[in-house]
Amino acid sequence: MTVEAGARSERSGVLTAVAGMLLIAATYGMARFGVGLFAPALAAERPQLVEVLGWAAGAQFASYCVAAVAAGRFVDRRPRWGLALAGTTATAGCLGVAFATHPATFVVAVVVGGAGGGFASPAVVRLVDAVVGPGLAATAQSLANAGTAVGVIGSGLVAASGAGVVSAWLLLGSVCAAATAAAWFPARGGALGCGGAPVATPEEGHRGAGEVWRALALPAGAAFVAGAGSSFTWTFGPLVVSEAGAVTTDRVGWLWIALGAGGLLGTFTGGLVERAGRRGGWCTCAAVLALASAGVACAVVTTSAWVAHASMALFGAGYMGLSAVLILWARGTAPGTAGGGTAALLVALATGQAAGSVGFGAAGDAAGPVLEATVAAGLCVVGGLVVLVSPPGRRPRTARLAGARGR
Numbered sequence: 460m461t462v463e464a465g466a467r468s469e470r471s472g473v474l475t476a477v478a479g480m481l482l483i484a485a486t487y488g489m490a491r492f493g494v495g496l497f498a499p500a501l502a503a504e505r506p507q508l509v510e511v512l513g514w515a516a517g518a519q520f521a522s523y524c525v526a527a528v529a530a531g532r533f534v535d536r537r538p539r540w541g542l543a544l545a546g547t548t549a550t551a552g553c554l555g556v557a558f559a560t561h562p563a564t565f566v567v568a569v570v571v572g573g574a575g576g577g578f579a580s581p582a583v584v585r586l587v588d589a590v591v592g593p594g595l596a597a598t599a600q601s602l603a604n605a606g607t608a609v610g611v612i613g614s615g616l617v618a619a620s621g622a623g624v625v626s627a628w629l630l631l632g633s634v635c636a637a638a639t640a641a642a643w644f645p646a647r648g649g650a651l652g653c654g655g656a657p658v659a660t661p662e663e664g665h666r667g668a669g670e671v672w673r674a675l676a677l678p679a680g681a682a683f684v685a686g687a688g689s690s691f692t693w694t695f696g697p698l699v700v701s702e703a704g705a706v707t708t709d710r711v712g713w714l715w716i717a718l719g720a721g722g723l724l725g726t727f728t729g730g731l732v733e734r735a736g737r738r739g740g741w742c743t744c745a746a747v748l749a750l751a752s753a754g755v756a757c758a759v760v761t762t763s764a765w766v767a768h769a770s771m772a773l774f775g776a777g778y779m780g781l782s783a784v785l786i787l788w789a790r791g792t793a794p795g796t797a798g799g800g801t802a803a804l805l806v807a808l809a810t811g812q813a814a815g816s817v818g819f820g821a822a823g824d825a826a827g828p829v830l831e832a833t834v835a836a837g838l839c840v841v842g843g844l845v846v847l848v849s850p851p852g853r854r855p856r857t858a859r860l861a862g863a864r865g866r
Contacts, residue, residue, distance in 0.1 A: 475590040475591060476598075476603050477602070477641075478586075478642045478644065479587050479603035479606070479642060480606035481641050481642065482542070482546065482641070482642040483603055483604065483607055484608075484610035485549055485610060485634050485635040485639070486545050486546075486610075486638075487610055488607050488608070489549075489553070489631045489634060490549035490552050490553055490631065491549075491572065491573050491576045492607075492610070493610075493614045494515065494516065495516065495694075496611070496618055496712070497614070497618055497627065499708075499711075500618065500624055501624060505560055505565075505624065508559075508562055511565060514566060515569040518566055518569065520573070520812075522571070522574045522577070523574060523809060524577065524806050525577065526544070526573075526574035526576075526577025527576075527578075527580065527806045527809075528802060529577075529578075530578045530580075530582065530802055531581055531798060531799035531801075531803060534578075534582050534799070534802075535581075535795070535796050535798040535799055538586055541582025541585070542578075542582045542586065542643055544575075545579035546635060546638065546639025547639075548575040549579075550575075550636045551568075551572070552568050552570075553572055553631045553632030555569075556572065556624075557624065557625050557628035557629050557632065577802075580805055581798035581799065581802045584786055584798055585797060586642065587600055587603055588790065588797055596729075597729030597730075598726070599729075600729060600783065600787060601726050601729040602726045602729075604779060604783040604786055605723055605726045605779050608719040608720070608723050609719065609723070610719075611722065611775075612716055612720060613634070615715040616716065617630060619712040674792045675792055675793070675803060675804065677845065678741070678788045678846060681745075682804055682807040682808040683808070683814075683842075684811060684838055684841050685808070685843065687812065687815030688749070688811075688836065688837070688840075688841075689752075689781075690812040690813070690816040691752060691815065691831055691832060691834075691835035692755055692770075692774045692832075692835065693812060693816075694820070695819060695820075695823070695831070696770075696771065697711045697714045699755065699759055700714070702828075703758070703760075704762045705762045705766070705767040706767050714771045718775035719775055721771065721774065721775030722776060723775075724775075724780070725775075725776065725780045725783050728740065728779070728780045728787070729783070732784060738846045740787075741788075741846050742844070742846065742847070744780035744784055745840065745842050745843025746843060747773055747776055747777030747780065748774060748839040749843070750777075752770075752835040753832065753836045754766055754767075754769060754774075755767070755770050755832045756828070756829045759828050759832070777839075781808075785804040785808060786804075786805075789803070789804055815835075819831050819834075819835070
């Protein structure tokens with residue numbers, strides 16, 4: 460390959476990673492998480508929807524998981540289908556929320572929009588792997604995954620602008636459509652042929668499918684536990700610090716912006732994993748999440764606005780890093796089926812979040828926010844330590860990940 464051809468390939472890889480980041484930003488940070496962020500505006504403009512907001516959130520989680528599981532079965536062979544389904548469902552969901560005035564139509568719109576993220580992540584992983592060279596793959600995957608932070612910032616800015624529900628969700632829907640087009644363009648190349656099957660690595664071929672999935676069981680378990688711990692800040696963090704008086708209600712949107720800004724640090728996860736390995740990177744990110752949860756408790760006790768914003772920023776960095784490590788773990792364990800492995804690990808993370816949200820919600824009045832935040836921090840610590848467990852009689856396997864050892 461000539462120097463000029465190498466430069467073109469590198470530019471193509473960067474553009475592909477950016478396109479993937481935009482699609483993740485639209486499907487996660489806007490179509491999926493935007494519902495909770497805009498909940499106060501929805502309740503104010505359409506009070507008839509208040510009683511179904513909780514049901515809508517639960518149904519959206521279910522649709523995300525169903526979409527991710529479905530994508531895991533075909534996206535490694537037909538990734539462009541995943542991109543198309545991600546953009547179509549996210550755009551349709553946003554447009555549905557913009558005009559939904561009846562509770563039933565609102566829930567349907569939220570369910571459709573929530574599926575976008577489930578289709579997007581496995582497809583973007585496969586897209587980036589197909590276009591980006593091995594030397595930049597880990598960094599490119601981390602950049603694309605940080606799209607959630609970009610989307611949260613964008614949604615927070617729209618919410619802070621005071622835009623009405625209709626105009627805000629029409630804008631979010633337009634962004635979803637544009638991001639899909641941007642991701643589809645690099646997917647038009649021959650590297651992502653609809654019928655092509657990924658090629659298994661020699662290590663993967665010797666290990667067999669059963670051993671590959673057993674190797675993913677440990678990070679899946681860790682993801683479930685850490686996801687449960689992270690759910691407190693995702694679901695209740697801004698609420699409890701505002702109720703404590705650390706941040707006024709009209710400034711809660713800036714807590715989400717702080718979370719998104721901190722999440723941009725997730726772009727460095729690839730470098731972290733290259734230096735510390737998968738296990739070391741996971742433990743580091745879990746520790747940051749635990750520190751962020753403890754910070755939320757501190758913000759409640761001290762009613763300090765800067766502690767509240769700093770804790771949300773730390774949480775964003777830890778969570779985006781954590782999800783990026785899961786993607787890199789799936790790639791390192793099963794490169795030929797990275798999309799399916801990514802889907803499995805992200806579903807484990809989301810399932811833990813759902814379980815944690817239910818648990819923290821049920822115990823809220825009895826336990827209080829400080830105790831719950833402390834428990835959340837403990838769960839994040841335990842989730843981090845789970846990956847250090849080795850099966851009896853077996854030594855931890857090492858696997859190369861984008862030129863680095865995974866530990």
